[in-house]
Amino acid sequence: MIPPRKVVDRHVSNFFNAFDFASSILHRGRFLAEYANFWQNPSAAPIMWIGLLSSVMSISAFLQHQDVGAVSPYAVETQEMLDTYRTLTIHCLVAGDYLRPARYTIETLTLHFAVDQNTxxxxxxxxxxxxxxxxxxxxxxxxxxxxxxxxxxxxxxxxxxxxxxxxxxxxxxxxxxxxxxxxxxxxxxxxxRPPANLFDDDLSFEHNEMPPERPLTDxxxxxxxxxxxxxxxxxxxxxxxxxxxxxxxxxxxxxxxxxxxxxxxxxxxxxxxxxxxxxxxxxxxxxxxxxxxxxxxxxxxxxxxxxxxxxxxxxxxxxxxxxxxxxxxxxxxxxxxxxxxxxxxxxxxxxxxxxxxxxxxxxxxxxxxxxxxxxxxxxxxxxxxxxxxxxxxxxxxxxxxxxxxxxxxxxxxxxxxxxxxxxxxxxxxxxxxxxxxxxxxxxxxxxxxxxxxxxxxxxxxxxxxxxxxxxxxxxxxxxxxxxxxxxxxxxxxxxxxxx
Structure with missing residues (x-):
C-alpha cells in the first residue's frame, strides 16, 4: 500500500518543512537514515516503523487537503489520500500491538492523534x-x-x-x-523537564554529552x-x-x-x-x-x-x-x-x-x-x-x-x-x-x-x-x-x- 518513492519523498519533505511539531516528534537525521534503509530493504522494516511512515504521510496529506481547500477540484483526491494513510496507520498500530509499546509506537500514536485532532x-x-x-x-x-x-x-x-x-x-x-x-x-x-532549545543538527548519534543550550531568544x-x-x-x-x-x-x-x-x-x-x-x-x-x-x-x-x-x-x-x-x-x-x-x-x-x-x-x-x-x-x-x-x-x-x-x-x-x-x-x-x-x-x-x-x-x-x-x-x-x-x-x- 506504500506509494512509489517519488510520492513518499514529497510527503516526507512536506512533513518536515510544513508541520510545526515535526521537530518535537522526530529527529530529521535519524528518520532520514531509517528512511533510506527502508527503501533498500522494505520487508525488513518493523511494522511499527511502517506505521510511523504512514502517519508522516497522513500529516502531509492533511496539510495538502487544507491547502487546496474544500472547493478545489483536488479536494476529493487529497481527502481519499488522507483516509488511505490514516487507515494504513491504524492497521500498523494494531499489527504492531501498540498496547505493548516498542520503538516508534509513541511517535506513531502522537502523529495519528495530531491528524485526528485537526480533522x-x-x-x-x-x-x-x-x-x-x-x-x-x-x-x-x-x-x-x-x-x-x-x-x-x-x-x-x-x-x-x-x-x-x-x-x-x-x-x-x-x-x-x-x-x-x-x-x-x-x-x-x-x-x-522541558527540552533544550536546540536545532536538530545540534544533536546527533555521536553525541555523548549535551551541547550547550541556546537561549530562548534564539x-x-x-x-x-x-x-x-x-x-x-x-x-x-x-x-x-x-x-x-x-x-x-x-x-x-x-x-x-x-x-x-x-x-x-x-x-x-x-x-x-x-x-x-x-x-x-x-x-x-x-x-x-x-x-x-x-x-x-x-x-x-x-x-x-x-x-x-x-x-x-x-x-x-x-x-x-x-x-x-x-x-x-x-x-x-x-x-x-x-x-x-x-x-x-x-x-x-x-x-x-x-x-x-x-x-x-x-x-x-x-x-x-x-x-x-x-x-x-x-x-x-x-x-x-x-x-x-x-x-x-x-x-x-x-x-x-x-x-x-x-x-x-x-x-x-x-x-x-x-x-x-x-x-x-x-x-x-x-x-x-x-x-x-x-x-x-x-x-x-x-x-x-x-x-x-x-x-x-x-x-x-x-x-x-x-x-x-x-x-x-x-x-x-x-x-x-x-x-x-x-x-x-x-x-x-x-x-x-x-x-
Missing part, C-alpha cells in the same frame, strides 16, 4: 479518549520521568523523550479543556513550544484548581500572581504586538505571538470563570466578569485579524490552514462567553445604565456580529450562533451539542467488539464544567478490551529500565 475540530469526546490512551502508553514508557535518572540514555534519545512529553502535555491540556473533563497528566507525578523550531509551556503549565494548574468548584480568593490571588510571573518570563520578541508594527516579521512568528496571547487570555478566563458565571453582584465577581469579558474580546479580535489576514493577499494567506485549525475552539469559547454575558445581563438589567451597565456592551455586540459572519462563512461547519437582534443575542447553540460518537482510532480497529459493560450508565446525561452555560454531550460508546490491563504481562527491559 475533528469540534469538541470531540473521542479525541479526549484517544489522548488518554496515548498518554497512558507514554507513562508506561516512562516519558513522564526525566531521562537524567538513567545516565546511559544518550543525549539524542533523552532530548526526544522530553520533546515527545512536552508535546503530549500540550495535547492533553487543550483536549481536556475543550471537552471540559479532567486532564490525564498529574503534574505531581511527573518530573520531566528562534529554533522548538523555541515557541518551550515558551508556550511556561504559560500552559500555569494554565493547567489553574484548570485543575478550578475544575471541581469555585476556588478561594487566596487561591485565585496566588494563581494570578503565578500567571503574571509566567507572562513576564516570555521573551520580548515572542510577546504579542499589533500587526501594524509586525508587517516585516515572518507570518509564522506573528501567528505564534497571537497564539501565545490567546493562551494567556484563556488562562485568565480559566482562573475567573467560576465568578464570571455569578455576574456583577459583588465587587469580586464584578472584577472577574470584567476580566473574562476583556479576555474574550481580545480573543475575538485575534479571530477577526487572522480571518482578515488569511484572505488572498493577506499576511497569513500562505499559512491559512494553521490559523483555522489551531485556535478554533478558543474562538468558539470566547464567542459563547460573550453571548452568555450579554444574554444574562440583558435579562436581568434591561434598561439600566451607568455603573450597572454591562462593561463594553457595544464592543461585545460588534465583536459578536463580526464573529457570527465569520462562522457563517464556514459552510461546512454547523452554525454556532443564531441571529443577533438590536438588544442582545438570541439563544445560542452550544458548540458541544453537535458532538458525535467517537469513530476515529477505536471505531476503526478491526476485530474489536464494542462490549457494553456500562449498561447502567445514562449515556444521555450531560457532564457540566460550568453549569450556568457550558455542557458537554457524553454520548459515548464502550470500547471493550481497550481498557484491559496492558501491563500484566512481562516486558523485556533494557539496561536503562525503560521499554
Amino acid at each position: 475533528n475540530l469540534d469538541a470531540n469526546l473521542g479525541n479526549w479518549i484517544l489522548i488518554g490512551v496515548v498518554v497512558r502508553i507514554a507513562l508506561r514508557m516512562g516519558l513522564h520521568r526525566d531521562p537524567s535518572h538513567w545516565p546511559n540514555i544518550r543525549p539524542l534519545e533523552a532530548e526526544f523523550r522530553r520533546r515527545l512529553w512536552i508535546t503530549l502535555y500540550h495535547m492533553d491540556f487543550f483536549t481536556s479543556t475543550q471537552v471540559g473533563l479532567p486532564r490525564i497528566i498529574k503534574d505531581s507525578q511527573c518530573d520531566a 528562534p529554533t523550531p522548538l523555541s515557541h513550544i518551550i515558551q508556550r509551556q511556561t504559560i500552559i503549565k500555569v494554565a493547567a494548574e489553574i484548570y485543575d484548581a478550578t475544575e471541581a468548584g469555585p476556588p478561594s480568593s487566596a487561591t485565585i490571588a496566588a494563581l494570578g500572581a503565578k500567571l503574571e510571573r509566567a507572562i513576564d518570563s516570555i521573551p520580548e520578541r515572542s510577546k504579542y504586538r499589533p500587526l501594524e508594527t509586525s508587517v516585516a516579521d515572518n507570518p509564522v512568528t506573528i501567528l505564534h505571538r497571537m497564539f501565545m496571547d490567546t493562551l494567556i487570555h484563556k488562562a485568565v478566563y480559566l482562573l475567573h470563570r467560576r465568578s464570571f458565571t455569578k455576574g456583577f453582584v459583588e465587587e469580586e465577581t464584578a472584577k472577574s466578569s470584567k476580566l473574562c469579558i476583556n479576555a474574550a474580546l481580545a480573543i475575538l479580535e485575534h479571530q477577526r485579524r487572522m480571518s482578515e489576514e488569511s484572505q488572498p493577499g493577506g499576511i497569513m494567506f500562505g499559512i491559512r490552514w494553521k490559523v483555522s485549525s489551531s485556535l478554533n475552539h478558543e474562538f468558539l469559547q470566547a464567542t459563547m462567553m460573550l453571548c452568555f454575558a450579554l444574554n444574562r445581563f440583558h435579562e436581568v438589567h434591561v434598561g439600566l445604565t451607568g455603573s450597572c451597565a454591562l462593561p463594553r456592551r457595544d464592543e461585545i455586540i460588534d465583536a459578536l456580529t463580526i464573529a457570527k459572519s465569520l462562522w457563517e462563512k464556514q459552510a461546512n461547519r454547523p452554525p454556532t450562533l443564531t441571529a443577533l437582534d438590536g438588544h442582545g443575542v438570541a439563544p445560542i447553540r452550544d458548540q458541544s451539542a453537535s458532538v458525535s460518537h467517537p469513530k476515529g482510532f477505536f471505531g476503526q480497529m478491526p476485530g474489536v467488539a464494542a462490549q457494553s459493560y456500562l449498561v447502567d450508565f445514562d449515556f444521555g446525561q450531560n457532564m457540566v464544567i460550568d453549569p450556568a452555560y457550558s455542557t458537554v454531550d457524553v454520548n459515548m460508546a464502550a470500547y471493550g478490551r481497550f481498557w484491559d490491563d496492558f501491563v500484566n504481562e512481562p516486558v523485556e527491559e533494557n539496561q536503562a529500565g525503560i521499554y
Whole structure:
C-alpha cells in the first residue's frame, strides 16, 4: 500500500518543512537514515516503523487537503489520500500491538492523534479518549520521568523523550479543556523537564554529552513550544484548581500572581504586538505571538470563570466578569485579524490552514462567553445604565456580529450562533451539542467488539464544567478490551529500565 518513492519523498519533505511539531516528534537525521534503509530493504522494516511512515504521510496529506481547500477540484483526491494513510496507520498500530509499546509506537500514536485532532475540530469526546490512551502508553514508557535518572540514555534519545512529553502535555491540556473533563497528566507525578532549545543538527548519534543550550531568544523550531509551556503549565494548574468548584480568593490571588510571573518570563520578541508594527516579521512568528496571547487570555478566563458565571453582584465577581469579558474580546479580535489576514493577499494567506485549525475552539469559547454575558445581563438589567451597565456592551455586540459572519462563512461547519437582534443575542447553540460518537482510532480497529459493560450508565446525561452555560454531550460508546490491563504481562527491559 506504500506509494512509489517519488510520492513518499514529497510527503516526507512536506512533513518536515510544513508541520510545526515535526521537530518535537522526530529527529530529521535519524528518520532520514531509517528512511533510506527502508527503501533498500522494505520487508525488513518493523511494522511499527511502517506505521510511523504512514502517519508522516497522513500529516502531509492533511496539510495538502487544507491547502487546496474544500472547493478545489483536488479536494476529493487529497481527502481519499488522507483516509488511505490514516487507515494504513491504524492497521500498523494494531499489527504492531501498540498496547505493548516498542520503538516508534509513541511517535506513531502522537502523529495519528495530531491528524485526528485537526480533522475533528469540534469538541470531540473521542479525541479526549484517544489522548488518554496515548498518554497512558507514554507513562508506561516512562516519558513522564526525566531521562537524567538513567545516565546511559544518550543525549539524542533523552532530548526526544522530553520533546515527545512536552508535546503530549500540550495535547492533553487543550483536549481536556475543550471537552471540559479532567486532564490525564498529574503534574505531581511527573518530573520531566522541558527540552533544550536546540536545532536538530545540534544533536546527533555521536553525541555523548549535551551541547550547550541556546537561549530562548534564539528562534529554533522548538523555541515557541518551550515558551508556550511556561504559560500552559500555569494554565493547567489553574484548570485543575478550578475544575471541581469555585476556588478561594487566596487561591485565585496566588494563581494570578503565578500567571503574571509566567507572562513576564516570555521573551520580548515572542510577546504579542499589533500587526501594524509586525508587517516585516515572518507570518509564522506573528501567528505564534497571537497564539501565545490567546493562551494567556484563556488562562485568565480559566482562573475567573467560576465568578464570571455569578455576574456583577459583588465587587469580586464584578472584577472577574470584567476580566473574562476583556479576555474574550481580545480573543475575538485575534479571530477577526487572522480571518482578515488569511484572505488572498493577506499576511497569513500562505499559512491559512494553521490559523483555522489551531485556535478554533478558543474562538468558539470566547464567542459563547460573550453571548452568555450579554444574554444574562440583558435579562436581568434591561434598561439600566451607568455603573450597572454591562462593561463594553457595544464592543461585545460588534465583536459578536463580526464573529457570527465569520462562522457563517464556514459552510461546512454547523452554525454556532443564531441571529443577533438590536438588544442582545438570541439563544445560542452550544458548540458541544453537535458532538458525535467517537469513530476515529477505536471505531476503526478491526476485530474489536464494542462490549457494553456500562449498561447502567445514562449515556444521555450531560457532564457540566460550568453549569450556568457550558455542557458537554457524553454520548459515548464502550470500547471493550481497550481498557484491559496492558501491563500484566512481562516486558523485556533494557539496561536503562525503560521499554
